[in-house]
Amino acid sequence: MEVVSAALERIDSLQPGLNAFTVVLADEAMSGARAADERVRSGAERRSLPPLLGVPVSVKDHIWMAGARATNGSVALRDFVPPEDAVPVARLRESGAVIVGKTNNPEFCYRGFTDNLVFGPTRNPWDLDRTSGGSSGGAGASVSAGMTPIALGTDGGGSIRIPASFCGVVGHKPTFGLVPKEPGFKGWKTLSVDGPLARSVRDAALALGVIAGPAPADDMSYPGPLVDYLSAAEGGRDLSGLRIGWSADLGLLQVDADVRAVFAGAVRVFQSLGAELVESAPAAPHPAELWNSIALAEGFSSEGPLLAQWAEQMSEGTAEIVEAGRRISGGAYVDALHEKGLYTRTWAEFFDSGIDLFLMPTLSVTAFPVGELTPATVEGQPVDPFFDDWCSTCLPANLTGMPATSVPAGFGDRDLPVGVQVMGPRWSDSLTLRVAAAFESAVPWTGFVPHV
Numbered sequence: 001m002e003v004v005s006a007a008l009e010r011i012d013s014l015q016p017g018l019n020a021f022t023v024v025l026a027d028e029a030m031s032g033a034r035a036a037d038e039r040v041r042s043g044a045e046r047r048s049l050p051p052l053l054g055v056p057v058s059v060k061d062h063i064w065m066a067g068a069r070a071t072n073g074s075v076a077l078r079d080f081v082p083p084e085d086a087v088p089v090a091r092l093r094e095s096g097a098v099i100v101g102k103t104n105n106p107e108f109c110y111r112g113f114t115d116n117l118v119f120g121p122t123r124n125p126w127d128l129d130r131t132s133g134g135s136s137g138g139a140g141a142s143v144s145a146g147m148t149p150i151a152l153g154t155d156g157g158g159s160i161r162i163p164a165s166f167c168g169v170v171g172h173k174p175t176f177g178l179v180p181k182e183p184g185f186k187g188w189k190t191l192s193v194d195g196p197l198a199r200s201v202r203d204a205a206l207a208l209g210v211i212a213g214p215a216p217a218d219d220m221s222y223p224g225p226l227v228d229y230l231s232a233a234e235g236g237r238d239l240s241g242l243r244i245g246w247s248a249d250l251g252l253l254q255v256d257a258d259v260r261a262v263f264a265g266a267v268r269v270f271q272s273l274g275a276e277l278v279e280s281a282p283a284a285p286h287p288a289e290l291w292n293s294i295a296l297a298e299g300f301s302s303e304g305p306l307l308a309q310w311a312e313q314m315s316e317g318t319a320e321i322v323e324a325g326r327r328i329s330g331g332a333y334v335d336a337l338h339e340k341g342l343y344t345r346t347w348a349e350f351f352d353s354g355i356d357l358f359l360m361p362t363l364s365v366t367a368f369p370v371g372e373l374t375p376a377t378v379e380g381q382p383v384d385p386f387f388d389d390w391c392s393t394c395l396p397a398n399l400t401g402m403p404a405t406s407v408p409a410g411f412g413d414r415d416l417p418v419g420v421q422v423m424g425p426r427w428s429d430s431l432t433l434r435v436a437a438a439f440e441s442a443v444p445w446t447g448f449v450p451h452v
Contacts, residue, residue: 004032039053055149089152177220201433232437233433394421409445
């Protein structure tokens with residue numbers, strides 16, 4: 001009970017400055033904590049206890065949880081209470097986790113920062129004038145600030161990895177279909193996944209082991225290999241025998257100089273752990289246009305019906321993003337899905353060529369100021385404020401359905417965190433976690449905490 005009580009005290013202390021949570025479930029959490037204590041006192045064998053018994057966790061506002069509002073950051077949904085849990089939430093409960101509250105996200109999860117007209121902006125624990133990222137920005141801030149050790153987020157275009165990088169925590173975007181995400185809102189059906197953010201790779205792996213596995217509620221969840229993700233993350237620092245490709249920019253993207261410098265240092269660390277590092281990248285096109293075509297079409301299908309009544313009450317730029325999807329015909333959407341298949345094949349053939357994993361910066365920039373829609377520039381080039389093309393380093397994993405683990409790698413300018421992501425072929429989640437954990441052990445980031 002002391003652990004949950006301490007988490008609630010931490011939330012109470014830091015919530016006014018960070019605004020990470022949309023609702024704090026203090027009474028329910030303490031009841032769950034007492035039940036966990038009673039279960040331990042009952043004398044049950046340790047090995048028979050569920051893996052997250054008594055551990056405080058948070059759940060992203062977007063994700064359905066029975067009895068708690070899921071506003072999706074929108075005035076249009078501010079009073080919506082889901083009738084049932086999404087499968088990962090139910091599995092967290094079954095694992096003994098104590099859900100202490102729900103965390104903030106931008107309206108409809110459309111942005112790489114977290115702000116909306118219902119709850120306002122979520123700030124970065126490393127610098128309160130900077131964004132925590134998005135769309136799982138409240139989740140990233142809650143873990144970074146020590147409010148909870150584990151948070152459940154979603155990732156359709158980097159939404160777990162962006163706040164992980166900006167806030168200096170671990171974020172794992174699972175293989176598409178590994179973790180069920182239903183029941184829930186229907187947006188980004190072919191792109192988005194649910195996954196963990198955590199203070200360490202070990203904790204992320206522990207959480208993934210709880211929520212992974214197919215379920216009837218989600219027709220796009222699939223049976224994967226039976227893997228002990230926790231053991232994989234505890235596999236040690238020796239990466240001998242692995243051949244790892246790397247690129248700072250895929251030969252296509254702008255990346256700020258301070259991020260390039262941190263990434264270059266990360267490549268040297270991976271080499272020191274015994275892996276063979278090969279500077280190489282798939283011959284794939286820039287991912288933003290393809291991703292936009294699919295995301296805008298799926299977003300309009302989900303949120304388009306709200307435009308007539310709610311467009312004037314949507315966050316800045318949101319109605320324009322929803323409306324843009326109207327122009328994408330059914331035929332154009334199917335064409336984009338076909339192109340997505342070709343894009344995925346290019347990446348799969350890259351891994352089949354003898355590359356086990358791939359490294360790249362999680363993001364091209366460090367956290368930008370609160371109140372801005374995008375960073376002003378990336379590597380000196382102006383950024384289009386319409387959508388989040390500045391997040392293009394994250395998009396390959398969403399388009400291909402492949403796993404990617406973002407792990408803190410160091411600090412850029414203004415002492416802001418920088419992440420590196422380990423990406424692998426489908427169903428290689430245990431390997432990306434193992435390699436990320438090896439890197440984490442060599443760069444002991446967990447010793448660095450923001451002074452909030």
